[in-house]
Amino acid sequence: MREFIVEADGGSRGNPGPAGYGSVVIDAATGETLAEAAEYIGVATNNVAEYRGLVAGLRAAHELDPEARVHVRMDSKLVVEQMSGRWKIKHPDMKPLAAEAGAVFPVDRVTYEWIPRERNKRADSLANRAMDDGGAAASRSRARTTAEADVRAAGNVAAPSPGWAPPDMGAPATFVLLRHGETPLTPQKRFSGSGGTDPALSSVGEDQVARAAAALAARGTIQHILASPLTRTRQTAAAAADLLGLDVTIEEGLRETDFGAWEGLTFGEVRERYPDDLTAWLGDPEVPPTGGGESFAATATRIAATRDKLIAAYAGRTVLLVTHVTPIKTFVQLALGAPPEALFRMELSAASLSTVAYYADGNASVRLFNDTSHLR
CATH class of the missing domain: 3.40.50.1240 (Phosphoglycerate mutase-like)
Incomplete structure (x- = not known):
């Protein structure tokens, strides 16, 4: 069974404000970048953008191999803890996005890890590029x-x-x-x-x-x-x-x-x-x-x-x-x-x-x- 690493991030210039996300899919065995996704999503909060980045990364991984295992790394503690089931999801904007992310792969094939922002530079760069290009x-x-x-x-x-x-x-x-x-x-x-x-x-x-x-x-x-x-x-x-x-x-x-x-x-x-x-x-x-x-x-x-x-x-x-x-x-x-x-x-x-x-x-x-x- 293949294993992918998904690194995802999102940002909002104003929170809420012009927002975008970035995602990277990496081969866990070789470290090779297999796919990238980025999109300007209009006016949204940081948390919404982060969840949108997660969904996009999981979908990109699913397209590569729907049977794979996925390890998600994000610098959003909120998303990581909520998707890991340790924190409740109370905000109405987050619930459908979390459900969407949870439906891409079976729950037992996805794990989550919080990483410092400096270790999430690829996804962060893609998110900022999306905001620059689409939200100027x-x-x-x-x-x-x-x-x-x-x-x-x-x-x-x-x-x-x-x-x-x-x-x-x-x-x-x-x-x-x-x-x-x-x-x-x-x-x-x-x-x-x-x-x-x-x-x-x-x-x-x-x-x-x-x-x-x-x-x-x-x-x-x-x-x-x-x-x-x-x-x-x-x-x-x-x-x-x-x-x-x-x-x-x-x-x-x-x-x-x-x-x-x-x-x-x-x-x-x-x-x-x-x-x-x-x-x-x-x-x-x-x-x-x-x-x-x-x-x-x-x-x-x-x-x-x-x-x-x-x-x-x-x-x-x-x-x-x-x-x-x-x-x-x-x-x-x-x-x-x-x-x-x-x-x-x-x-x-x-x-x-x-x-x-x-x-x-x-x-x-x-x-x-x-x-x-x-x-x-």
Whole structure:
């Protein structure tokens, strides 16, 4: 019995956006490439494109020898785990594609293996070529529309360079920013940073994050989850991870600002006890809170470094970042090129969702801010 290796991948420039897939069929005994498949599939999500690539690869292998055994290698953990039967398939767009893939060969003749992206370069290259060749016009059109909407949403703040990226920029790293759910301190509007009591979610917060997790699962676009090390963000990330079937990676750079001696106090209490320090803090991003806290400038430096590290690590992927008010506002402020005082002009609700996409040329696109529709 012959054995084939199928390497498959898919991508979406926008997620959802112009999408394509690539597949390679390899002779397991000789390493010879026997068939290739690639196609531009219009507007779709990364996950849909990945499944389409899997189906195409399996069909190409079946045409070569319907009696063969097949070992599938993909860098999509979601597809590999779902097709292996270890994760449930909940998203309605995934179920028919998974069924289609499972029907090509008998189940006992197909095995699945997750591989790092760098080991899936042939399929990835074919998928990108398909998007380049078939999706250039659609990519430009959609990206321009998105950029125009971003400018309107940001109060007509003009960017120094176009907010859309030509197709040769590749798929962006897309960060979905989820603020943690309520803690007992949240409705009281008390300072709650990295230097405080590290409160857990309240019962209200637990309900909020369950709703947020369900909304993210329904979208079906998240490929990785990273979280701040604090208790409330780890709890929020765990709720999403349970529904999405993903692991959570703790990222120290996503922690909240340290508010020093102001931790646990309301704004009014800080104004009463530390009036001069508060005035200086509000007027200068370099000034830290009383008692050795972290200034907004220091937070921005930390978030920028974290952002750059994650863009490099997750290029072309959609990543859920579970974090806090100040980091999320800082991501948005930096993406818009807005001044530091913009942080005081943003309202960010508990368990809200925001999205920023980053292209290879350094351009950023703010696509969503403070979305709480899943909480209604």
